[in-house]
Amino acid sequence: MITACFPLLITGVFELCIRLPIRVSSLPPNEPLPPGAFTLVEDIIAVDGHGGLEFRKAWRARYEASTIMRKLLRDLSIFWGATGTIAGAAFIVVSWTTTDDIAIGVGYGLPWLWAIVCALISIKWTRRELKREREELHEHPQLVKRQVSLHIRDDKPEQQNIA
Structure with a gap:
């Protein structure tokens, strides 16, 4: 749980402040990281849900244009x-610090309870x-504009021919 949740916490607290020298999801190396919830949604729907590049572009555009969506993803990353x-x-x-029987129950049962409670809260x-x-x-359509840029390239870098 800690190895999955701590990065969510860090990317939520330090939204667009952390840069990694490696590629993360559709972000090229050394680009500011959005909250972890953004990356999870992007990868699960684009890959597992077969949304592909079309979904990645639409998701990025929505994140860049919507203050509410950016705050929601940041807050959910911090919450989880x-x-x-x-x-x-x-x-x-x-x-x-307890017996083996209690440790097994805690180790296997309580993470599921935590996940279910957090999922229900997140859905609502x-x-x-x-x-x-x-x-x-609907009230203020003029507010829809690109406010943040993730600097994701839409095209694939050309492969170099090595002769």
């Missing part, structure tokens, strides 16, 4: 990251924010 890191650390402490939270976004865009 903080709760998962704290819960994971607590589960480790409980597992190390996301629906509320998407409704607010629709209302705001």
Whole structure:
């Protein structure tokens, strides 16, 4: 849990401040990282959901244009990251300080409970924010413009022929 949640927490808290020398999802090396929730949604839908490059472009455009979407993804990254890191650390402490039977129950059962509770909260939270976004865009369509740029290249770099 900690290895999955801590990066969410860090990318949520330091949104667009962290740069890695490696490619992350559709971001080229050394580009500012969006919140981890952005990358998770992008990869799951584009790859597993077969959304492909079309989805990646649409998702990026929505992130760049919507203040509400950027805040939602940042807040969800912090929420999942903080709760998962704290819960994971607590589960480790409980597992190390109790009997084997209790440790197995905690180690296998409580992470599922945590995930289900966080998923239910996230669904309700996301629906509320998407409704607010629709209302705001309906009332103020002039607000829809690119406000942030992720600097993702839409084209593939040309491959060099080595002779």
